[in-house]
Amino acid sequence: MENSVSQPAPAVGGDERxxxxxxxxxxxxxxxxxAAAGSVLVFAVxxxxxGSSGMFNLDGxxxxxxxxxxxxxxxxxxxxxxxxGEFDLSIGSMIGFSGMxxxxxxxxxxxxxxxxxxxxxxxxxxxxxxxxxxxxxxxxPSFIVTLAFLFILRGLTLALAVMFTNQTIVSGVGDIAIKxxxxxxxFHGVIGTGFFEWMAEKGWIATQxxxxxxxxxxxxxxAWWALLGVIASLILAKTRAGNWIFAVGGDANAAKNVGVPxxxxxxxxxxxxxxxxxxxxxxxxxxxxxxxxxRGMQKEFEATIAAVIGGTxxxxxxxxxxxxxxxxxIFGVVQIGxxxxxxxSDWFRVFVGVMLLVAVIFNNYIRRRATESR
Amino acid sequence: xxxxxxxxxxxxxxxxFGSVIALNGVTLRLREGEVHCLLGDNxxxxxxLIKTLAGVHKPTKGEYRVDGKxxxxxxxxxxLDKGIAxxxxxxxxxxxxxxxxxxxxxxxxxxxxxxxxxxxxxxxxEVTARQKLGEMGIRxxxxxxPIGTMSGGEKQCLAIARxxxxxxxxxxxxxxxxxxxxxxxxxxxxxIHKARERGISVIFITHNVHHAYPIGDSFTLLxxxxxxxxxxxxxxxxxxxxxxxxxxxxxxxMMAELDGVHI
Ligand SMILES: Nc1ncnc2c1ncn2[C@@H]1O[C@H](COP(=O)(O)OP(=O)(O)OP(=O)(O)O)[C@@H](O)[C@H]1O
Ligand SMILES: [Mg+2]
Numbered sequence: 001m002e003n004s005v006s007q008p009a010p011a012v013g014g015d016e017r018x019x020x021x022x023x024x025x026x027x028x029x030x031x032x033x034x035a036a037a038g039s040v041l042v043f044a045v046x047x048x049x050x051g052s053s054g055m056f057n058l059d060g061x062x063x064x065x066x067x068x069x070x071x072x073x074x075x076x077x078x079x080x081x082x083x084x085g086e087f088d089l090s091i092g093s094m095i096g097f098s099g100m101x102x103x104x105x106x107x108x109x110x111x112x113x114x115x116x117x118x119x120x121x122x123x124x125x126x127x128x129x130x131x132x133x134x135x136x137x138x139x140x141p142s143f144i145v146t147l148a149f150l151f152i153l154r155g156l157t158l159a160l161a162v163m164f165t166n167q168t169i170v171s172g173v174g175d176i177a178i179k180x181x182x183x184x185x186x187f188h189g190v191i192g193t194g195f196f197e198w199m200a201e202k203g204w205i206a207t208q209x210x211x212x213x214x215x216x217x218x219x220x221x222x223a224w225w226a227l228l229g230v231i232a233s234l235i236l237a238k239t240r241a242g243n244w245i246f247a248v249g250g251d252a253n254a255a256k257n258v259g260v261p262x263x264x265x266x267x268x269x270x271x272x273x274x275x276x277x278x279x280x281x282x283x284x285x286x287x288x289x290x291x292x293x294x295r296g297m298q299k300e301f302e303a304t305i306a307a308v309i310g311g312t313x314x315x316x317x318x319x320x321x322x323x324x325x326x327x328x329x330i331f332g333v334v335q336i337g338x339x340x341x342x343x344x345s346d347w348f349r350v351f352v353g354v355m356l357l358v359a360v361i362f363n364n365y366i367r368r369r370a371t372e373s374r
Numbered sequence: 375x376x377x378x379x380x381x382x383x384x385x386x387x388x389x390x391f392g393s394v395i396a397l398n399g400v401t402l403r404l405r406e407g408e409v410h411c412l413l414g415d416n417x418x419x420x421x422x423l424i425k426t427l428a429g430v431h432k433p434t435k436g437e438y439r440v441d442g443k444x445x446x447x448x449x450x451x452x453x454l455d456k457g458i459a460x461x462x463x464x465x466x467x468x469x470x471x472x473x474x475x476x477x478x479x480x481x482x483x484x485x486x487x488x489x490x491x492x493x494x495x496x497x498x499x500e501v502t503a504r505q506k507l508g509e510m511g512i513r514x515x516x517x518x519x520p521i522g523t524m525s526g527g528e529k530q531c532l533a534i535a536r537x538x539x540x541x542x543x544x545x546x547x548x549x550x551x552x553x554x555x556x557x558x559x560x561x562x563x564x565x566i567h568k569a570r571e572r573g574i575s576v577i578f579i580t581h582n583v584h585h586a587y588p589i590g591d592s593f594t595l596l597x598x599x600x601x602x603x604x605x606x607x608x609x610x611x612x613x614x615x616x617x618x619x620x621x622x623x624x625x626x627x628m629m630a631e632l633d634g635v636h637i
Contacts, residue, residue, distance in 0.1 A: 238487075238493040238494055239492065239493055239494060240482040240484060240492070240494060242494075243471075243475055243478075243479065243482050243494065244480075246468070246470070246471055246475070247468050247471065247475075247479050247480070250468035250469065250470045250471055251466075251467075251468045251469070253464075253466070254462075254464070254465075254466040254467055254468050254479075255466075255468065255479065255480070256430070256449075256450070257425075257428070257430055257450055257460075257462055257466040258450060258451075258454075258466050258479050258480035258481070259429075259449055259450040259451025259452075259453075259454055259480035259481070260451075260479065260480045261449065261451075313470075317468065317470040317471075318470045367470070370469075370470055370520040370522050370523065
């Protein structure tokens with residue numbers, strides 16, 4: 001009786017109008033496919049041109065994956081925000097500002113490092129919230145609002161650093177951070193030392209003179225990147241929040257009309273992006289041992305570009321965390337890889353620009369395929 | 375008459391957007407289990423009225439009652455919680471998202487993975503979306519395909535199927551047959567009929583008298599943001615409904631001539 005309305009029975013099996021797509025076509029429909037293919041291509045090129053240079057030795061691999069990991073962390077934030085239809089141009093300035101928040105209080109106010117790290121996360125996420133709140137309230141493009149914060153935060157970083165410390169580079173915090181059990185276990189050094197020592201004993205990896213492995217373990221930044229990447233992609237693909245992120249970026253009005261809390265989703269993602277920037281800064285301060293007022297310069301662009309190379313649409317509504325991780329990987333491999341070749345590293349920027357252009361054109365083509373009736 | 379006879383009531387409601395008075399003191403009452411047609415020219419305020427009912431807009435003035443109790447919805451999801459579902463004129467679909475994800479947008483079913491992690495019930499989403507669309511005579515090829523690739527009518531059927539699925543008590547349809555073929559339009563009318571049989575109340579906006587008159591129990595005419603009155607079917611003929619749809623100018627003249635028309 002329920003079915004009396006429809007003449008043809010609901011399709012259970014196949015439909016004569018469905019053509020079996022080849023595996024290549026199916027892959028093409030994945031947002032991360034192009035970036036994955038790009039990564040393979042980049043690896044292939046460097047394997048040929050710099051294969052014997054040590055780039056693919058264990059220490060070489062750690063080298064470029066660390067660069068990719070730093071960028072990957074912020075590109076995950078930028079990617080989710082962009083899928084939700086917004087930008088954050090203040091990521092780079094937030095990195096500089098957060099670094100100072102981590103470094104100055106222990107050195108000048110006598111705070112324990114764990115407290116300054118918590119302080120940095122709280123304040124930066126509050127600024128992220130403010131970013132989002134202003135975008136929602138003023139209905140201005142997030143491009144403009146966060147551009148303002150790009151300048152405000154960079155200016156504050158410089159001004160406050162000079163005010164409290166009389167210098168723009170604050171060093172000496174690294175030694176304190178190592179002694180703080182919480183901070184050093186979360187953000188400093190490497191993980192998996194036991195495993196690497198075991199591999200060195202077996203003679204599988206290169207060792208120093210004393211038999212210790214040349215590479216002590218996996219830098220924690222890489223572990224953070226992996227962890228964040230897995231969590232963010234699961235949230236995006238598998239949860240209600242993920243569905244809301246796509247909906248909000250695809251058509252905010254439609255999402256609102258069916259009861260998606262558009263404002264909350266957007267603000268939460270601004271907060272998450274600020275979290276990512278602060279994580280970047282904390283790891284960097286612990287790694288380098290200092291904070292500087294010019295840290296994170298242009299990182300907002302690099303994070304955005306990595307997300308775009310990873311297949312995320314600039315206009316929102318489409319993209320993937322996995323893709324932006326591949327985008328960051330391409331970045332790291334090329335940036336460091338050029339140093340292993342004879343090519344002048346000035347060409348890096350040219351490469352990035354060309355990559356961006358190709359990715360945007362490709363993404364647009366994919367979007368048109370997906371949204372226009374054929 | 376007790377107030378609870380009406381499932382939805384708008385009492386003297388106005389909605390003002392900046393300098394635009396979209397609704398001006400409109401009163402509308404929806405009986406339990408009736409099909410109520412909302413008629414009026416383009417820009418008369420029909421969509422604004424139903425968006426107020428759906429929880430998208432809050433009335434600037436006046437009161438909105440559900441089951442006789444005043445409500446002030448903060449979000450359409452609160453209206454949906456009360457079983458009031460809407461098919462918007464622009465359908466409220468996201469072209470880049472899949473059929474299944476659109477169908478459940480904002481009301482996603484959840485299962486607990488490993489007993490703790492709340493994840494989307496993809497299986498249920500796909501099966502339900504496929505089945506509900508099938509009941510409307512639309513066979514979807516792939517529940518994972520982005521709906522941007524569907525035809526206009528298929529999208530409209532998706533929006534209607536979604537509202538019927540979630541509209542346990544009240545179904546609001548803003549020009550649901552605008553893009554539909556003959557067969558699908560007929561299906562929508564049948565669905566409205568079936569909804570009424572199940573005791574669901576329907577608000578139906580259309581510009582097509584052949585769709586409105588056979589199915590409608592009462593008819594409310596909006597003109598430039600104001601209600602020109604509600605007519606039950608036994609007090610009005612098809613031609614008079616047609617006049618009302620043409621803007622009501624003829625109707626007003628006629629009302630002046632005719633006494634005893636119950637408004
Ligand atoms: N969000 C808004 N901001 C400003 N003005 C609005 C808004 N929504 C509607 N209006 C105005 O209110 C009036 C009524 O619009 P509405 O969409 O309700 O008309 P309608 O009866 O649905 O017309 P149609 O038959 O063309 O769909 C129009 O003049 C419109 O411009
Ligand atoms: Mg309308």
